[in-house]
Amino acid sequence: MGFLGQIDTLLQWDYVVIMIGAVLFGLIIGILPGLGGSVTLALLIPITFSMSPEAAIVLLMSAYSAVNYGGSITSILVNTPGDAANAATTFDGYPLAKQGKAKMAISASIFASVLGGFIGLFLLDLLIPVARTLVLAFSYPEFFMLGLFGLTVIAVVTQGNTFRGLISGMFGLMLAYVGTDPLLGLDRFTFGSDYLWDGLSLVPVIIGLFAITEAFSLFTQQEAYGSDIKVGKKGAIEGIAAVFKNFWLFLRSCFIGIFIGIIPGVGGSVASFLSYGMAVQTSKNPEKFGKGAIEGVIAVESANDAKEGGSLLPTLAFGIPGSSAMAVLIGGLLMHGLAPGPEMLTTDIELTYLLIAAAIMGKIFAGVLSFVIGTRMVFITNIKGTLMAPGIIAIALVGCYATSGNIADVIVALVFGLIGFYFKKYGYSRIAMIIAMVLGGLIESSYYQSMATFGYSGFFTRPIALVLLGMTLLSIVWPYVRSQMKKSRGKGISA
Amino acid sequence: MRKTKLQLFLLASSLLLVFVMAGCGASPASKDASASSNFPTKNIEFVVGYAPGGGYSDWAQAIAPFIKKHLPNQVNVIVRHMEGAGSAIAANYVQKAKPDGYTIGIYNLGGLAGTQLAREVQFDLSTVTWLARLSLDPAIATVSSKSPYQTMEDLASKDHVIMSTKGLAANATLTGAATFAEMGVKWTPLNHDGTSESLLAVIRGDADITWGSIDSQKQYIDSGDMRMLMYYNSERHPDYPDVPIPSEAGLPEEMNEAFNTHRLIGAPPELPDDIRAILEEAIKKAIDDPEFHEVLEKMEFTTSYLNSADTTEMVETALQGYQNYKDVVTELLAKE
Incomplete structure (x- = not known):
């Protein structure tokens, strides 16, 4: 608990001013779709040149803590994720908003985020002594099994419509293989365009599939999605209560987040999808998911923030970034003469604790501010659909363009808006498609990497990989076992 | 053709400027209206082919304000990130940009030379107008x-x-x-x-x-x-x-x-010589600036400056060197 000693350092008035400013900045960036944590840090690093290393850490960590909250607010209200990591928040957050429960969803998501972030950093603090061993314990066979486990989620989220779910998943896998092949590093399905060398980027695809598709259907159905429902005054308290009601789910999601965060090379968005899938699988009524289950929001947001604690671990232990945002953070720390890596755990340990303390304080500030702002933005759901739609399209497309300034991203978003529209119309699963697309690349490259280093035996001789394989098999078999059990008890409700 | 058009345009605009100045008399006198030294009149876009946070982005962001400082007119040098495809997207963008000096880019010679040999790309490092080498990374x-x-x-x-x-x-x-x-x-x-x-x-x-x-x-x-x-x-x-x-x-x-990997600054092919000279001068002055050295020291970066002509020569030799190992590349790619 070394970081506790640093909290009082942070309560000096100049640091508090920096924190509030940084949190506001982070929130604004987070609300803009497409712009995520790494952009925030990159924009702020030049400002830190003239600061002391301590002030720089406080500024960067507080702003970074706030970004995620902004993204979850737009995910819930207008189905537009701020970053790939928020994408899974839209699955249930937006349906909740449509039912007039936006306030509850937002407060639950922020509360789960803040608490999840705490748990992530708290565990990071505990794990520091074993950081190096832990990071090195995961290799390619484990990555592969993680990806495989994630894919089983598709089976669960598409229950009752397995055939269409599988087709959606296959389509997602197909898209995942566009780009540079992981074996040789050569073009594959790029149609002669260098834009596709890195594959389809996730943010425009998600913005297209969810935000634009939604805007299209708002137009066609003439619906005003929240206007006919009264927004309950107690929404905020209900949201916080929901987190406590699902406390085990919340804790499990935090652990998944930390676990994924520790592994460099497994993208951050994998954490939110895996934890969403786990929530569906362990739920007593999985059919609620995707139609407005508060559990879906809690699982995603807590994993998302807990992950940040995990991804600091490889950064501190080896100087190797656990996520793209961490890569930017390392660049920022280097400029202040701090070398992330083993020294941060020995000679610079006080600064490391300051970093953790700053992240925790940043989360508190960000949580309070986004709670105040977010719950007041709920009025958006009362705007008529035909008025909202052009607004959503405009914000979404600007967000796509802003990410990398490439007009091709805007085209991708529009194309996927159309694809999503027909997916929705004919009952194919957009969630299954996105999950497959996120995991496809991980599964393929880690398969080749495993084969190059361990061969087939790597999949079956490493204990962590075996445990993951067992979980995969269990999650496929479990729904059948459960329905059999229910039948034998004579309660006969279809699962 | 294009050049004469440009000159005509500049002549016309400078004439216009003279009229305006004569008309109101209070226009800033510092604005030099002659065609060649008028550059730059608007912001310069400095393209980076990698995401923020990497070495190339850090270099570009560090040197941009100093290039601005040493340019004849007060315009901004704006760093634009155009990540993707191992910086090939940015290289293509600069290659196709108008050679007017308002678009420049930072290049990773080693990486891009390999890409140019192995894959089909629009950029051609042998035609880029090289302005300087910033550093050498063995x-x-x-x-x-x-x-x-x-x-x-x-x-x-x-x-x-x-x-x-x-x-x-x-x-x-x-x-x-x-x-x-x-x-x-x-x-x-x-x-x-x-x-x-x-x-x-x-x-x-x-x-x-x-x-x-x-x-x-x-x-x-x-x-x-x-x-x-x-x-x-x-x-x-x-x-x-x-x-x-x-x-x-x-x-x-x-x-x-x-x-060796070289960090270079380049501009589109066929950049007019007078504009090239202005940019080259500004970059050289930026590199010699003691304040810039303070920034570099903080970032633990070292410089290894070459001027425009020497950089061009170095790139030619390097490309020749890669060509010699081309069969190694083709063998690599044919392996599977």
Whole structure:
């Protein structure tokens, strides 16, 4: 608990001013779709040149803590994720908003985020002594099994419509293989365009599939999605209560987040999808998911923030970034003469604790501010659909363009808006498609990497990989076992 | 054709400016209206082909305000990130931009030369108008500090070496492939998306060896996670006097400098000479600026400046060097 000693350092008035400013900045960036944590840090690093290393850490960590909250607010209200990591928040957050429960969803998501972030950093603090061993314990066979486990989620989220779910998943896998092949590093399905060398980027695809598709259907159905429902005054308290009601789910999601965060090379968005899938699988009524289950929001947001604690671990232990945002953070720390890596755990340990303390304080500030702002933005759901739609399209497309300034991203978003529209119309699963697309690349490259280093035996001789394989098999078999059990008890409700 | 049009336009606009000045009389007198020295009149776009946070982005962001400071007119030099495809997207963008001096880019010579050889691209490094070389980043070969291999020769005895790579067309992979080809070592690639993953594979012991630039790996060598086996340059690195250069290890001498990574600033082909000269001058002054050196020191960056003509010559030699190893690349890609 070394970081506790640093909290009082942070309560000096100049640091508090920096924190509030940084949190506001982070929130604004987070609300803009497409712009995520790494952009925030990159924009702020030049400002830190003239600061002391301590002030720089406080500024960067507080702003970074706030970004995620902004993204979850737009995910819930207008189905537009701020970053790939928020994408899974839209699955249930937006349906909740449509039912007039936006306030509850937002407060639950922020509360789960803040608490999840705490748990992530708290565990990071505990794990520091074993950081190096832990990071090195995961290799390619484990990555592969993680990806495989994630894919089983598709089976669960598409229950009752397995055939269409599988087709959606296959389509997602197909898209995942566009780009540079992981074996040789050569073009594959790029149609002669260098834009596709890195594959389809996730943010425009998600913005297209969810935000634009939604805007299209708002137009066609003439619906005003929240206007006919009264927004309950107690929404905020209900949201916080929901987190406590699902406390085990919340804790499990935090652990998944930390676990994924520790592994460099497994993208951050994998954490939110895996934890969403786990929530569906362990739920007593999985059919609620995707139609407005508060559990879906809690699982995603807590994993998302807990992950940040995990991804600091490889950064501190080896100087190797656990996520793209961490890569930017390392660049920022280097400029202040701090070398992330083993020294941060020995000679610079006080600064490391300051970093953790700053992240925790940043989360508190960000949580309070986004709670105040977010719950007041709920009025958006009362705007008529035909008025909202052009607004959503405009914000979404600007967000796509802003990410990398490439007009091709805007085209991708529009194309996927159309694809999503027909997916929705004919009952194919957009969630299954996105999950497959996120995991496809991980599964393929880690398969080749495993084969190059361990061969087939790597999949079956490493204990962590075996445990993951067992979980995969269990999650496929479990729904059948459960329905059999229910039948034998004579309660006969279809699962 | 284009040039005369430009001159006509500039003449017309300067005439207009004269009228305006005569008309109101209070216009700022500092504005020089003659055609050649009028550059720049608007902001300059400085394109980076990588995401924020990497070495190229840091370099561009650090030097941009100093280029601005030393340009004749007060315009901004705005860094624009255009990440993707190993900076090929940015290189294509600059290649196709209007050669008016308002679009310049930072280039990774080693990486892009490899890409240009291996894949179909729109940019052509031999036609880019080179403005300066900012720094030189020599290639190195590294193993885990726990690895049993103390020298490159130790690896020759192993019948199956796993090389951690970042794509087979990458400069580092080419360096490794050429080295192993000379030594007659059999190897398999273990491919990754990014530098951190490929380094971690070596630290974890899943791969035997990796190649990269010294800037990208120095921190891991200094922290004791990695050990350098070879340093690609004309002489040994002063901080690592025990590490041999290729020619000392029985490799051909032309390998010493063939694979170094250079950070260059370039502009679209056929940039008019007067504009080139203005930009070159501003970059040189920026590099000599003592304030800029303070920034560099903070970031632990070193400069290795070459002017426009020397950079152009260096790029030509380097491209020729890559051409010589082209069969190594084609062999690599045909393997599967």
